[in-house]
Amino acid sequence: MSQAFIHLENVGVVYPNGHHALEGVTADLSPGTICGLVGVNGAGKSTLFKSIMGFITPTSGKVEITGLPVKQALKKNMVSYVPQTEEVDWNFPVLVEDVVMMGRYGYMNFLRRPSQADKKAVDEALQRVGMQDYRKRQIGELSGGQKKRVFVARALAQGGKIILLDEPFTGVDIKTEDSLIALFRILAEEGRLMLVSTHNLGSVPGFCDTVMMVNKTLLAYGPVETTFTQDNLAAAFGGMLRHHQLMGDELHDDPDARGVTVLTDDERPLVLYGEQGGQKIVRTKETAGEGIGRHD
Template sequence: MTHEPFVRPELNVDDVTVTYNNGHTAIHNASFTLSGGSICALVGVNGSGKSTLFKSIMGLVRPTAGQVSLSDKPVADALKKNLIAYVPQTEDVDWNFPVLVEDVVMMGRYGKMNFLRIPSREDRLRVDKALERVGLSELRSRQIGELSGGQKKRVFLARALAQQGTVLLLDEPFTGVDVKTENAIIELLRALRDEGHLILVSTHNLGSVPEFCDRVILINRTVLAAGPTETTFTQSNLEQAFGGVLRHINLSGPDLHDDNDPRTVTVLTDDERPAVFYGHTKSDPPANSQAREKQS
């Protein structure tokens, strides 16, 4: 399957602060830059500002200070062109609302229709291609509430694909899905990255981050660390971002080695897939990241 080329986007969050009307500051002085052709994990505890950051990028909340831009233009311009697509948590959706799978995917085309929202041949073609890409063509006429958790995730991915956004924001895409579905989502995200898309994934699934994310942003009301996964997704940075929320499991000495090898295994988890670190210090990269480097 061939895909249309596009200019790779660059997302710039510059010293953004968001204070709500009740006086609560959700994020302050947050800054980072991301370029197309990458997958970035947004990692932090609940209440750390991940949702507010997403809303700022989507134009749903206006920064009290600082600015968000896409390819050196205000994010509002990108939103008018439907360049930013959002895949929500399934928990945020009313599954009792009677709507067909293909109709949900067609919603991704609304920004390109006239006010009557009558689908064109191009709109229907985009929906067909999006459903085919996520493997749901045969379920297009099903009520979305009848689908499994993993299938529902793929429907909203298809909606984002039909929108033709160059920036994809995914909110907890692995919550409530099995390993097979998780792997299928990761494979699709890798393909989109290779086509030039910029993908930002909010996730608690720490163990999967080193496997498919090129970059990581650790957040707790501000950006604590941002950069390549191998140097940023470290035990020390995770402990700073999560505080006492993560559970620690440590193995060393005779519990791990038959000799005097000083290296330790540390498992960090918040009830989802854990991050595993193997090495001498808290600045060592995750174990699965080390294995990936050896294979490449």
């Protein structure tokens, strides 16, 4: 068995104001996979991210990255972070190439003067995500998908084996989402661990290998096929999801008992099909607005 990239052992976080954000999270995340981190707002997704990023120190349990304590792993540039679109100040006076160069700061001396190797890494990373023609743009002058690619390029330039992505699909259209997913899949296949927090349920079966479902604690963790079930989703989201069910007698004229369940939080829906209790995920394909108008 390969060594776990992220080892979470009974991780708990209590904030100074007494708020219990997370309790008893235990999981081993392996390289070469995309792991979805799913839960409602306030379920502890960002708290878990921050614990892995060394932003907060868990009040109980421990986090290890490739067998090292978080602080040491960070010093070795093992972890990269792609922030949520809303977190970034897009008016900030930085060019695309400046942002990607920030990925190399960890390799530079205290004055942060880039070497030839640093410049080369930036070129390659920009090439990789197809943003080399935009390197002199100020970051606010980009489209939603391009903005994401710049920060993914920064992660690549950093060379980290673990990439944390915070809600990468908010504010991007479906075509862009698909092309980002294709990029993430390639990056995972090259041996990285991609941990993606998302509330976009429908896209999870399409690109995640494993899924962590959190609500103050880790409700379930495992392969998408067996973990991303209706019961676990109900536990993770409570009454927060729209839930449409079409059972056998509504769907078929014959005694076929299989029914369709559609779960959505107004993003891409999750569709399950089969007999009650044994419904399986249907990998839906979404196309950009063909035939049907927007349904807000």
